[in-house]
């Protein structure tokens with residue numbers, strides 16, 4: 001059941017849910033899910049053994065449900081016609097051009113999806129905002145649907161809170177499910193209908209219902225608070241490096257206060273991912289447009305601190321390597337924005353590489369899951385150089401050992417578990433001496449590495 005949701009967020013997708021007999025198995029009366037996407041290759045991948053994204057546990061569930069109560073198709077119109085509930089899970093990136101560029105959410109795909117639904121739907125539909133959207137989007141979408149459509153639509157906000165890498169467990173066992181709807185009779189009936197879908201596996205007391213605006217705003221606020229915690233501990237890491245305190249010790253001491261709590265206090269090279277920065281900038285834009293510049297500035301500082309953290313890490317590498325990395329080989333371990341995903345969107349590794357290329361270093365990258373093509377796309381976009389130019393500075397490697405051979409320094413950008421188990425003595429044998437290690441995730445055993453002879457720099461740790 002949970003499948004209809006997040007895995008489709010990254011394409012132009014709407015998922016429909018319908019109760020009643022399932023087309024391929026008429027004896028089934030449970031809800032069934034049809035995922036529709038305009039991308040033919042993407043749907044072909046969803047229907048194959050090679051799913052288009054890597055997410056632990058996802059392939060198992062897709063394989064178990066596909067063809068039973070889960071279907072993938074490019075037939076958008078049929079999907080719309082068949083569904084009782086339509087989840088719109090299209091991309092809502094930050095606007096690149098025009099009014100609000102760099103801050104506001106680009107709702108082009110949402111509007112296109114709404115116009116298609118309005119055109120095709122013949123029977124009443126519950127339309128669910130699954131994509132993260134600015135507040136008041138439901139109102140705008142309602143205007144599009146009711147202006148162009150020929151039936152009744154109830155628009156609900158149902159933000160997604162799962163995190164990549166743990167998506168399947170988050171879906172199975174969510175802290176809460178949030179559903180925002182209009183207070184009208186049909187709005188409340190729509191809320192109840194969607195709540196019933198979730199109630200198949202989520203305890204009722206964890207299904208919260210609110211008005212639409214509260215639900216839309218809660219999503220932006222939740223991500224802003226999470227990002228703010230990371231920026232706060234990263235700010236503390238800078239104080240630790242300057243003072244001799246240890247950021248992990250401080251995080252532990254602070255997190256044991258039950259009012260603060262221990263989670264999301266891991267200092268890092270900077271947060272990435274498709275959501276945090278986009279959602280904060282979206283919130284900042286909303287505040288600015290609502291005449292709240294102080295509030296906007298407050299939230300914007302979370303992004304500023306994150307940018308500084310990435311820059312601080314690069315400066316550490318340059319200063320450590322005697323103030324120049326030109327022509328020096330640096331092995332970058334990890335390119336994804338966090339472990340257990342192949343996703344690189346807004347990954348700190350991209351900015352680290354861009355800066356190292358700017359400094360004319362030779363960067364050898366290894367990531368266990370990220371596709372080579374993705375790395376080239378990210379780096380050509382970030383550096384604005386063409387691929388041949390980027391290839392002068394960057395080599396992609398098939399293992400950490402290959403990346404480290406002949407390197408002056410190792411830099412850990414993603415906390416992949418496999419990096420903890422590498423044979424660092426063997427690696428050091430093949431490195432230039434003195435061998436440097438910059439742990440941007442604080443995942444390695446720094447004492448043991450120092451005993452092996454590495455010069456170790458870690459985030460928020462005494463030298």
Ligand code: UGA
Pocket residue numbers: 132160161162163164165223226230263264265266267268269270271272273274275276337338339
């Ligand atoms: C985030 C939220 O955690 C989800 O609740 C939300 O649904 C999702 O965004 C979304 O809006 O779609 P996600 O971006 O997948 O999920 O990953 P997180 O686990 O939140 O990590 C985000 C970034 O923060 C990563 O780069 C991670 O390495 C970094 N991070 C996280 C830290 O540096 N330190 C921490 O203590 C925690």
